[in-house]
Amino acid sequence: MRRLWIDGRFVESSTGATLSVIDPATEEVVDVVPKGGPADADKAVAAAKAAFPAWKKTTAWARADLLVEIARRFRQHQEGLALTLTRETGRTLRKNRGYATWAATCFEYYAGLIRDRRGRVIPSAEPGQLNLVIKEPIGVVGCIVPFNYPLLLLAWKVAPALAAGNTVVIKPASQTPLMTLDLHAIFDHLPHGVVNIITGSGSEVGDALVRHPDVPCIAFTGSTEVGKHIYRLGADRMKRLHLELGGSDAAIVCADADLESASRAVAWTAFLNAGQVCTSAERIYVEESIAGRFLEQFEALTKALVVGPGMNEKTEVTPLIGRKERDAVEARVADAGREGDVAADRTGQVRSAAVRRARTQVR
Secondary structure (H helix, E strand, O other): OOOEEEOOEEEOOOOOOEEEEEOOOOOOEEEEEEOOOHHHHHHHHHHHHHHHHHHHHOOHHHHHHHHHHHHHHHHHOHHHHHHHHHHHHOOOHHHHHHHHHHHHHHHHHHHHHOOOOOEEEEOOOOOOOOEEEEOOOOOEEEEEOOOOOOOHHHHHHHHHHHHOOOEEEEEOOOOOOHHHHHOHHHHOOOOOOOEEEOOOOHHHHHHHHHHOOOOOEEEEEOOHHHHHHHHHHHHOOOOEEEEEOOOOEEEEEOOOOOHHHHHHHHHHHHHHHHHOOOOOEEEEEEOHHHHHHHHHHHHHHHHHOOEOOOOOOOOOEOOOOOHHHHHHHHHHHHHHHHOOOHHHHHHHHHHHHHHHHHHHHHO
């Protein structure tokens, strides 16, 4: 069983409880991880706070070199990270290899950025004055990462935070903590306490991070409902919040569109990661004059999609993360079918076929 990573070493959970990680493709338990509690969040924050003064004073060039090493290690461990991601997220091995590369590129980008940027010079209001804007790190950043892109969204939070001279405490989603806990091998060359990784529920560990007086900044990706909750908790201390929340995105297909390209684009955005993307198209508006032809092409593309487990290199649509999410999709499909509109019903039939195939594969 993996353990928490606090202050550069493995740590047992204070609660003694565990969380089971389920393979979405087989519904079998892949592994169990510690279910941390508020006390573990306190330890991680204390370690990050203690490491902050020295990390803040580390030169930008030295931090940049350390971030480049992180990128090198991501590429070195690409296959192992991709395998773990596929087992816990269900996403294809092919895409997860790519996300490991993207993560490496992200750290390289911020390593380059900090080598020659610290602030800016602005015009002076009076002769003889020199006005400068200097950017300073703020301290401990709590990075709360969702299940749908546990590596990429982690990199987008952690890389800029470390580059700027902040220290971090990372909390992954309870469904997908395995790869995140394995990142000790990516970060263990950094000074102890600069990166800390803890697991646990959002209501306990997540809230403890948001409420903590020594965490001035929270970077969160997840649902709008949870984002509002974090906003309320952080308001008392005027915390800096970076909230990337859910959406209800629309695809619009006009009459003069290339229908082949449009149908492929809509199919891609609707079924990417089984639709578990905040920017996936949830509503499709098609001009009436081309609606019939568009639906024919969209239906043909949907029927041709290969639904299956992520370990199969030919798979295009992977399972949803869990039963609760699958049941929610099936309920929405049923609602759409009951509405009675011809176009909506036809689209519902297409999606129902995809859901039935996904359900068969999951079971």
